[in-house]
Amino acid sequence: DIxxxxxxxxxxxxxxxxxxxxxxxxxxxxxxxAWYQQKPGKAPNxxxxxxxxxxxxxxxxxxxxxxxxxxxxxxxxxxxxxxxxYYCQQAQSFPYxxxxxxxxxx
Amino acid sequence: xxxEESGGGLVKxxxxxxxxxxxxxxxxxxxxxxxIRQAPGKGxxxxxxxxxxxxxxxxxxxxxxxxxxxxxxxxNSLYLEMSSLRAEDTAVYxxxxxxxxxxxxxxNWFDPWGQGTLVTVSS
Numbered sequence: 001d002i003x004x005x006x007x008x009x010x011x012x013x014x015x016x017x018x019x020x021x022x023x024x025x026x027x028x029x030x031x032x033x034a035w036y037q038q039k040p041g042k043a044p045n046x047x048x049x050x051x052x053x054x055x056x057x058x059x060x061x062x063x064x065x066x067x068x069x070x071x072x073x074x075x076x077x078x079x080x081x082x083x084x085x086y087y088c089q090q091a092q093s094f095p096y097x098x099x100x101x102x103x104x105x106x
Numbered sequence: 107x108x109x110e111e112s113g114g115g116l117v118k119x120x121x122x123x124x125x126x127x128x129x130x131x132x133x134x135x136x137x138x139x140x141x142i143r144q145a146p147g148k149g150x151x152x153x154x155x156x157x158x159x160x161x162x163x164x165x166x167x168x169x170x171x172x173x174x175x176x177x178x179x180x181x182n183s184l185y186l187e188m189s190s191l192r193a194e195d196t197a198v199y200x201x202x203x204x205x206x207x208x209x210x211x212x213x214n215w216f217d218p219w220g221q222g223t224l225v226t227v228s229s
Contacts, residue, residue: 034205034215036150043200043219044150050207055217087150091205091214095166098150 002026002090006099013106017078021102023071023088032092035064035073037084038101044087048073080106107131107218109201114223121191121227127184127201127220135159135179138204138212141186142219143197151197155204156184158212169195191227198222 003026013019023033031051036044046055048064051071061076075082083106088099113125127139141153154165154175163175174187184201202216 032214036216043222044216045219046205046215046217049205049213049215049217053207089150089152089215094164096152096214098152101149 001095002029002093002097004088004090004097004099006086006088006102008102009100010103010105013078013104015078015080015106019075019078019104021073021086021088021104023066023073023099025069025071025090025092028068029090029092031067032090033064033066033071034089034091035062036087036089037082038087039084047086049091075104078104078106082106107203109203109218109220111199111201111220111223114199114225116226116228117191118229119192119227122187122189123191123225125186125188125199125201125223125225127186129182129184129203132203134177134182136211139175139177139184140202140204140216141173141175141184142200142202142216143195144200144222145194145197148197153199154186188225191225193227196225196227198224 005024033051035048038044052064085101085103108130110128140155156163156175172190176185200222202219205213205215205217
């Protein structure tokens with residue numbers, strides 16, 4: 001199975017900050033990576049797929065980059081509603097695996 | 107586009123439960139579908155997928171042989187039959203549609219998700 005490792009596990013920031021979350025795959029997954037946002041008590045919501053493509057309706061302050069084994073999710077100009085946990089997920093091969101999550105505290 | 111799970115509840119270890127997921131707002135029979143779970147306070151674990159026709163299914167090792175995924179395209183519904191349940195199966199269970207890209211469907215990310223249904227395995 002492909003292991004996905006996110007860092008940091010948690011991060012504190014203030015409104016207006018720029019935050020970067022990293023995700024590392026245990027083997028080359030090309031750009032088969034997705035990012036999700038999950039707010040407390042809610043289902044995850046797809047933010048980015050194919051490593052860098054923004055899902056429809058997601059604010060442009062979110063961006064993704066990377067290929068191979070190293071990926072980043074960047075949130076520019078943090079807003080209060082960005083308080084959430086973020087997960088990466090590899091879409092390269094079965095079984096599809098998630099990172100352990102990064103909790104963003106405002 | 108909407109997915110709505112039901113059927114969760116409290117079940118004893120070794121027991122069985124059937125989850126359902128009702129789909130609406132899209133052509134259900136065109137899409138791969140998935141089940142994903144989240145134990146309390148933990149991360150996400152993909153469990154299984156099923157092809158549009160239902161002929162092809164894959165399971166995570168953690169549930170293989172105990173869980174069976176099925177679908178009824180006439181009813182726009184997805185199911186997860188769970189048996190030999192264990193305490194470690196306690197989780198919120200989500201159904202999720204396979205993702206899209208550039209107008210094509212059935213990529214291996216998940217969008218949208220249902221709201222989830224809680225399964226608690228305890229004596």
